[in-house]
Amino acid sequence: MESNFGKILVVDDEQDIVEFINYNLKQAGYETATAYNGDEAIRKAEVFNPDLILLDIMMPEKDGLQTIQQLRRNPNLDNTIIIFLTALSDEKSEIEGLKLGADDYIAKPIKPELLLARLRTAMRRLKKDEEQGNKIVFGDLEINKYKFTVSYKGEEIILAKKEFELLNLLASKPGRVFLRNEILQKVWGTEVIVGDRTIDVHIRKIRQKLGIDVITTVKGVGYKFEME
Amino acid sequence: MESNFGKILVVDDEQDIVEFINYNLKQAGYETATAYNGDEAIRKAEVFNPDLILLDIMMPEKDGLQTIQQLRRNPNLDNTIIIFLTALSDEKSEIEGLKLGADDYIAKPIKPELLLARLRTAMRRLKKDEEQGNKIVFGDLEINKYKFTVSYKGEEIILAKKEFELLNLLASKPGRVFLRNEILQKVWGTEVIVGDRTIDVHIRKIRQKLGIDVITTVKGVGYKFEME
DNA sequence: TATTTTGCTTAACAATTTCGTAATGTTATT
DNA sequence: AATAACATTACGAAATTGTTAAGCAAAATA
Numbered sequence: 001m002e003s004n005f006g007k008i009l010v011v012d013d014e015q016d017i018v019e020f021i022n023y024n025l026k027q028a029g030y031e032t033a034t035a036y037n038g039d040e041a042i043r044k045a046e047v048f049n050p051d052l053i054l055l056d057i058m059m060p061e062k063d064g065l066q067t068i069q070q071l072r073r074n075p076n077l078d079n080t081i082i083i084f085l086t087a088l089s090d091e092k093s094e095i096e097g098l099k100l101g102a103d104d105y106i107a108k109p110i111k112p113e114l115l116l117a118r119l120r121t122a123m124r125r126l127k128k129d130e131e132q133g134n135k136i137v138f139g140d141l142e143i144n145k146y147k148f149t150v151s152y153k154g155e156e157i158i159l160a161k162k163e164f165e166l167l168n169l170l171a172s173k174p175g176r177v178f179l180r181n182e183i184l185q186k187v188w189g190t191e192v193i194v195g196d197r198t199i200d201v202h203i204r205k206i207r208q209k210l211g212i213d214v215i216t217t218v219k220g221v222g223y224k225f226e227m228e
Numbered sequence: 229m230e231s232n233f234g235k236i237l238v239v240d241d242e243q244d245i246v247e248f249i250n251y252n253l254k255q256a257g258y259e260t261a262t263a264y265n266g267d268e269a270i271r272k273a274e275v276f277n278p279d280l281i282l283l284d285i286m287m288p289e290k291d292g293l294q295t296i297q298q299l300r301r302n303p304n305l306d307n308t309i310i311i312f313l314t315a316l317s318d319e320k321s322e323i324e325g326l327k328l329g330a331d332d333y334i335a336k337p338i339k340p341e342l343l344l345a346r347l348r349t350a351m352r353r354l355k356k357d358e359e360q361g362n363k364i365v366f367g368d369l370e371i372n373k374y375k376f377t378v379s380y381k382g383e384e385i386i387l388a389k390k391e392f393e394l395l396n397l398l399a400s401k402p403g404r405v406f407l408r409n410e411i412l413q414k415v416w417g418t419e420v421i422v423g424d425r426t427i428d429v430h431i432r433k434i435r436q437k438l439g440i441d442v443i444t445t446v447k448g449v450g451y452k453f454e455m456e
Numbered sequence: 457t458a459t460t461t462t463g464c465t466t467a468a469c470a471a472t473t474t475c476g477t478a479a480t481g482t483t484a485t486t
Numbered sequence: 487a488a489t490a491a492c493a494t495t496a497c498g499a500a501a502t503t504g505t506t507a508a509g510c511a512a513a514a515t516a
Contacts, residue, residue, distance in 0.1 A: 448501080
């Protein structure tokens with residue numbers, strides 16, 4: 001069943017545990033998939049695209065630590081939450097795991113209420129991150145990477161790709177001056193070569209579309225973003 | 229025998245399995261019917277009107293995936309729960325199945341206790357679903373993940389599978405921009421390679437069928453779902 | 457089984473938007 | 487005032503998307 005609670009991938013080599021967890025998650029309304037080893041987990045994660053992965057830390061062949069490293073390499077799983085399942089004994093692994101990018105861990109034996117509580121929290125945070133974490137707010141001005149829009153006093157302003165990227169770069173560090181070279185590198189990349197006036201033209205369009213003065217010229221140096 | 233436990237249709241091409249499951253279900257107090265292939269399942273489902281269908285994913289001729297699509301189109305089977313029976317090996321089918329609206333799956337070989345436990349959960353959830361309805365609503369627009377249909381102001385609009393999956397993906401996170409690559413990965417999968425115009429054409433059909441502007445193009449980036 | 461219908465993809469072309477440049481005007485600094 | 491750096495404008499090429507029709511495979515129907 002597709003649900004709006006979220007999608008969870010359960011990974012453990014012990015079938016009983018997987019089924020036990022799976023049962024509880026389903027009942028709680030989550031959409032689930034399962035895997036019984038690291039490789040299977042990696043394959044399924046790509047297709048299933050879970051919001052969260054419950055990953056056993058101790059598995060034969062490829063263990064959880066190795067698995068998580070590979071999972072993290074997949075850009076699509078960037079903001080997938082990974083929670084480790086650990087036996088109480090392996091304390092070292094726990095710490096290792098968190099270092100490697102697990103967001104949390106849950107100790108076995110697993111108590112359903114605790115598990116679900118943790119998941120609810122994690123999911124709530126995920127939603128917040130996805131919707132708000134990708135946006136920068138300066139007073140009435142909002143730059144939303146998630147929606148790829150900019151809005152001023154609630155009005156949506158549509159910027160072209162380059163314009164958006166440029167504004168976004170400047171706004172990422174308000175007050176700081178970006179050299180023209182720097183801007184070229186970060187927005188256009190190292191390979192593309194464009195004339196110097198190109199930047200100006202885009203700056204102009206941004207200023208025009210926004211209607212407010214947030215980009216300041218620093219003559220002979222570059223540009224910076226500044227509110228007021 | 230009339231029973232208040234619920235009605236279950238068992239579908240598998242292997243007679244032994246059907247009889248084994250059937251025996252266990254009867255014993256547990258369920259009212260059952262059986263079918264040995266997809267077409268028979270579809271016919272019997274219409275007459276028998278089961279609360280739940282146990283459906284083998286691997287069958288000759290019409291397999292479980294095809295069968296489920298047809299079943300879901302039948303309005304009478306709106307909130308019939310479908311549970312897949314899978315051999316542990318067929319992972320792809322499993323995921324496809326979940327995408328297509330199976331509610332759960334049970335791995336063979338089947339253990340009666342596990343089967344019954346799952347059924348109890350599923351039946352309990354049935355009531356919940358009936359109350360909540362399995363759809364996402366945006367104003368006058370309703371996306372029903374069960375029936376694979378969309379309706380606008382009460383009018384039912386039938387989308388093809390790809391169209392539905394595409395709309396559903398975009399609508400799953402309203403406002404958020406999905407990159408073309410992302411769309412390809414999530415709707416078509418990592419293995420399938422299709423031309424770039426393919427997405428556009430599907431987007432076009434969705435826009436055409438819906439008649440309203442809910443999909444916004446973000447040039448050079450992707451598409452997003454937005455009401456108003 | 458034969459026939460019709462539907463769904464998916466592609467290719468070709470049209471329409472649109474974006475982007476970069478050149479030409480020219482403006483501003484700040486010396 | 488002279489000069490260098492930036493602003494503005496308009497235009498055309500390039501990139502991107504929209505649209506249509508057609509071919510093929512799969513599914514539905516008779």
